[in-house]
Amino acid sequence: MDKAPEAFLTIGEMADRLGVKTHILRYWEEQFPMLKPLKRAGGRRLYRPSDVALLDQIQDLLSKQGYTIRGARAYLAKGGSAENVAIAAPSPITAPAPAPVGDLFARPAASTLVPELRAIRDRLAKALAAA
Structure with missing residues (x-):
């Protein structure tokens, strides 16, 4: 009721x-x-x-x-x-990329991750130096 x-x-x-x-x-x-x-x-x-x-x-x-x-x-x-109300404006929410179903808890090997991170660091350093 x-x-x-x-x-x-x-x-x-x-x-x-x-x-x-x-x-x-x-x-x-x-x-x-x-x-x-x-x-x-x-x-x-x-x-x-x-x-x-x-x-x-x-x-x-x-x-x-x-x-x-x-x-x-x-x-x-x-x-x-x-x-x-400028403070009240909602911020866009971005979802992380979904993990493959079979590799839900899998991590990339450190041997492949470290060189990728170093390459990103170097690109960022070049961009900052150019700015």
């Missing part, structure tokens, strides 16, 4: 909705001062619809748009205006 949209959500329900663990939500409360759920007796958290909307936005900024915690906090503190 689903709750009405205006109903308060517990931390477990909110965690399930966002697909994160409850400790992540507690951490976000520390990192985002604008996030202040109601706390009942015994410290039970209840998220109001405004908290739910803010958590949805935080989740989107962090997981889909690639913001850091610091960048997302700055973005939200400035009212969500990207042109006002």
Whole structure:
């Protein structure tokens, strides 16, 4: 049975909705001062619809748009205006090249790696000297 949209959500329900663990939500409360759920007796958290909307936005900024915690906090503190927040711009995330399946833990032999590294070092030294 689903709750009405205006109903308060517990931390477990909110965690399930966002697909994160409850400790992540507690951490976000520390990192985002604008996030202040109601706390009942015994410290039970209840998220109001405004908290739910803010958590949805935080989740989107962090997981889909690639913001850091610091960048997302700055973005939200400035009212969500990207042109006002230079620090909040997400940095491109590059994934490392996938390892071959059969050689998942294989390392190149030192005898082939050292000459390659020396060649790279020499090219960098020449480039710096030319600059």
